Structure formats: C-alpha cells, structure tokens
Amino acid sequence: MSGAGRTLLLGGVVYSHSDPFATALLIDDGRIAWVGDDSGAQVHVDIADQVVHLDGAFVAPGFVDSHIHATSTGLVLTALDLSPVRSAGELLDAVQTHAQNVRGGLVYGHGWDETNWPDRTLPTRGDLDRAAWGSEVYLARVDVHSALISSALVARVREITEQAGYSSDGPVEQIAHEMARTAALERLSSASRERAQQATLHEALANGIVAVHEMAGPSIGGAQDAQALRALSDGQPLPKVDVYWGEVASPQAFETARDIGAYGLGGDLFVDGSLGSRTAALVEPYADAPTHGRQYLSRDEIEHHIRLTTEAGIPGGFHVIGDAACQDVTRAFESVALDLGADRVRGAGHRIEHAEMLTRADIASLASLGVTFSMQPVFDAWWGVSGGMYDQRLGTDRACGMNSFADIVAAGGHLTINSDSPVTPLRPWMAVRAAMEHTNPEQRISGRAAFNAHTRAGWRAVGQVEVGTITPGAPAHLAVWQVDDLQVRVPDERVQGWSTDPRAATPGLPDLDSGDPQCLATLVAGQCAYGHEYWESRSAG
Numbered sequence: 001m002s003g004a005g006r007t008l009l010l011g012g013v014v015y016s017h018s019d020p021f022a023t024a025l026l027i028d029d030g031r032i033a034w035v036g037d038d039s040g041a042q043v044h045v046d047i048a049d050q051v052v053h054l055d056g057a058f059v060a061p062g063f064v065d066s067h068i069h070a071t072s073t074g075l076v077l078t079a080l081d082l083s084p085v086r087s088a089g090e091l092l093d094a095v096q097t098h099a100q101n102v103r104g105g106l107v108y109g110h111g112w113d114e115t116n117w118p119d120r121t122l123p124t125r126g127d128l129d130r131a132a133w134g135s136e137v138y139l140a141r142v143d144v145h146s147a148l149i150s151s152a153l154v155a156r157v158r159e160i161t162e163q164a165g166y167s168s169d170g171p172v173e174q175i176a177h178e179m180a181r182t183a184a185l186e187r188l189s190s191a192s193r194e195r196a197q198q199a200t201l202h203e204a205l206a207n208g209i210v211a212v213h214e215m216a217g218p219s220i221g222g223a224q225d226a227q228a229l230r231a232l233s234d235g236q237p238l239p240k241v242d243v244y245w246g247e248v249a250s251p252q253a254f255e256t257a258r259d260i261g262a263y264g265l266g267g268d269l270f271v272d273g274s275l276g277s278r279t280a281a282l283v284e285p286y287a288d289a290p291t292h293g294r295q296y297l298s299r300d301e302i303e304h305h306i307r308l309t310t311e312a313g314i315p316g317g318f319h320v321i322g323d324a325a326c327q328d329v330t331r332a333f334e335s336v337a338l339d340l341g342a343d344r345v346r347g348a349g350h351r352i353e354h355a356e357m358l359t360r361a362d363i364a365s366l367a368s369l370g371v372t373f374s375m376q377p378v379f380d381a382w383w384g385v386s387g388g389m390y391d392q393r394l395g396t397d398r399a400c401g402m403n404s405f406a407d408i409v410a411a412g413g414h415l416t417i418n419s420d421s422p423v424t425p426l427r428p429w430m431a432v433r434a435a436m437e438h439t440n441p442e443q444r445i446s447g448r449a450a451f452n453a454h455t456r457a458g459w460r461a462v463g464q465v466e467v468g469t470i471t472p473g474a475p476a477h478l479a480v481w482q483v484d485d486l487q488v489r490v491p492d493e494r495v496q497g498w499s500t501d502p503r504a505a506t507p508g509l510p511d512l513d514s515g516d517p518q519c520l521a522t523l524v525a526g527q528c529a530y531g532h533e534y535w536e537s538r539s540a541g
C-alpha cells in the first residue's frame, strides 16, 4: 500500500492549473505535497518511499459522481440487464431465462426503454407471470420511474392496487411504483445488497471515480441501505461516499438524516416524476398524451422544506424535472430568500437534481442564491437527439430548451455533472463529452468546464472547496489514464474547435474523439484502489 509515506510520480502528463506543464508530483501521507517537472523532482527521489514511472500517462483529479443509486446500480451490474431488448418478446425471453437461473427467487431487472422499440407494445402482466413461472418480478424502466411487475409481487403488497399510479396490466407508476420497488428491495438479503454495493464501488473505481453521492430516501432502499453503503466505504480504499436523504423536512426526517450521517436533506426528494414515464410536471400537456404529468410536492410543501433546511443550516434540495415543477421550486427559493435573507439561503448550500427544464431567468435567480445544479449530460445525448424521447414527449420547441449547461455556467451557477446511475452508466468521460457536444450547440460547454463540473464541483457541493485539484495540500484523489492525444477544446466552433497551442498554458484534456481514455489506476488519498498490477509494475521502492 502506498497510503502512508511518500510516493513520487514521474514522467506523466499532470493536469494541474497551478503548473500546466507539470510531469511529476509528490504525494506525502495521502496529500499532494509538490507539483512540478521531472528535473525538479530529482530532489525528491531520495526521500520517496516509492517512485512510479508513468511513461506518459495522464494524471488528473479523480471524478466525483455526484448522483448515484449504489444498490440499484449494483443490481444492474449483477442482475438482469434489459437495455439491449428491442421488443416485448425479447424482454419475456430474458425474464424466462433469468427466472430459471434464480429458481423461484426475485427477478430483478432494469433498463427497458420501449421508445427504442420498433413496436412499443409492452408485455401484459399475464405474459410476465408465464415467462417468470409465477415468481416475483420487478423490472424498472430505464428512468426508474415506472416498472413492470408480476402478479406474485402484487399479491405480497395488496395495498398497491389502491395506490395512485397502479395499473392492473401495464407498468406501475408514482406511489404504486415506489411501493413495488420498496417491496422488491426488501426481498434482497443483506448479503446480496452488500454484493451489489461492492460491485458499484469497484465499477466506479475502474472508471476513475474517487467519490460518489448516494441519493437515498425512504422509498429508495431506506435508511439501512444508505447506512450499509457508508459503512462499506469507511476506512477502505474505496470511493468516498456522501449521502443525501430525500425526505421532506420534519423533526423525524432531520433525525433520520443525522443517524445515517447524511450530508443533506434532499437529493431524490421528488417534486415530480420523469419525462419518459410522463410523470414530470409540465405547464402545457405532453405532446403525445393528454396529461400534464404529476406533481408530488405542492409549492407550499417545497417552500416549507427550503425554509426548514435553511433555518437548520442544512443543505436541502429536490429532484425536479418538468417546467411546472422547476418554476415552483424557483419561486419557493425566491420566497424563502425574501423572508430569511439571500445570505442565509446561500449559506445552506442547497442543490437541485436534474433541473432539465429551467428558463434562463430561473437559472439566474437560482445561481444568485448559490443553488448547485446537479445534472446528467448523457440524458441529453440519449434523449435530446432529433426524434428522441424529448421530441416525442414534448415536441421540438420544448425539447430544444433543455439541460441548459452553457446558460448555467454563464450565470456563474455551480454545475455538477453525474450519471444518476443506473439511469446512465458510471462513465464520466461519456458525461464530459456529452456536455461538450450538447445536442443544442448553444448549450455546449468547454472540456475544461465539463471536467471541472465532474470533479471539483462535486467536492464543492459537499462543502469541500479545497478538494478535486492537483495542487499542494489537496488530498491525492487521482486517476491515471492511458491517452494518445491531449487537446484543449473551446466551445466556440465558429473560431476553432481545437487548440493544441502549447503557449495557451491551459492543461490539455484527452481527445475524446478516439473513444474514452482507459483507466490505468485510481488513487484514493494516495492509496492505489484500482489498477494494482499496473501500479506495481511501474513502481520502484
């Protein structure tokens, strides 16, 4: 292990704004002690316990995935993946095979997306019962806001039939969906939960992720699930875990959050649902159905939550997607700021998740109140394409004005980007690239801004403003990448898309056109947590 003691890295390309031409760095007791070039590093060779020759590899701050669901992600990694299916028949075949493998146990699947199917007809509950030989089945849609379930699961949670969002044949949504998901997760043994969480944290490390924010809540696995996750990462060379607890502020909710050691009372506290499931709250009806969606929290409840968390000095927040929900959240923040003062609102460090349909005025207002925008660029890459899910649900006009990364950066807002895994995969470079290549060219941001939003901004969201850069004093949470080309990308393609001018003195980022860089090693507090073989092969004692 290389945690305690001094490790000198040589011969790399170091992504550091304090020294754009750095090739070497010294780690002392888990922190970065010095950054410079190889000749400057010679004075440190004798005092180093370990010298690692990087042979041109790229060393950068590790990524922060600031919105994940660890247990569901692990279940996707270890359970039935329905993202490749393209028809009801293929889905049923996959369920049948899996049901045989789990022999009467729960069939837990994820990732079907009927908007990609040539024929969008979903299987009936009867079809599912037959395919699963009568087992309990829970199959989350790709956005995890609705699910196909079997009669056996309904039989175990009888009250589900009286809840909003229940359907006797199609997918369950809203409260009925939350109930089904809770019931399915209850069937997990603590051993399979730990297996799932371990799988997630290791997958994160393998993708250069050094910290995650778990979006927990009463209907998403519960307090036990969040506690188990935190316990898993404590003291281990695993990604750091910060937890947000998604429950409306009350003495009870504050107590639960304290028990879990949650950083904030927010995250996936649902103001509305999702566009894919037509449960995001819209001002005008959906383009493809006569509904405005659903709003689970009223404007008064939203305001109450912001007021109580602000008064307690605890970060609050929400999951908010549709334009009606975005408006209510913005107005509620403004109203609390009028009452308690903008400084107090800013001081609490609130954040909002997704925020896909904010207007420019709303963005300016929220940015001025220090609200962090936690967003998922891959949503745009997947759903913002012409004829994609946004177009289908909203029509072209509304679909064009979404996920306004450039407006947020221009307004001085804190933008943190992430995966919402399992909704999109733990692939940070994919998110960086999606932010640079927004389907709406006006909302593209530079590689540097996108990289910052996926590293330093994630630490900042949990109050750690000194973390996430390669500067002396910062913790050595790093990732080492195999790259062929480093380039500096600017958003304004009318002038010049790429600049490789070394005089620019801006450290370069990998050229993502040749695919995602390969992660060679991930270091958490200076300890090699992933890529041990590579690390050992490059080290001299």
Ligand SMILES: [Zn+2]
Pocket (backbone or CB within 6 Å): 067, 068, 069, 215, 268, 420
């Ligand atoms: Zn989420």
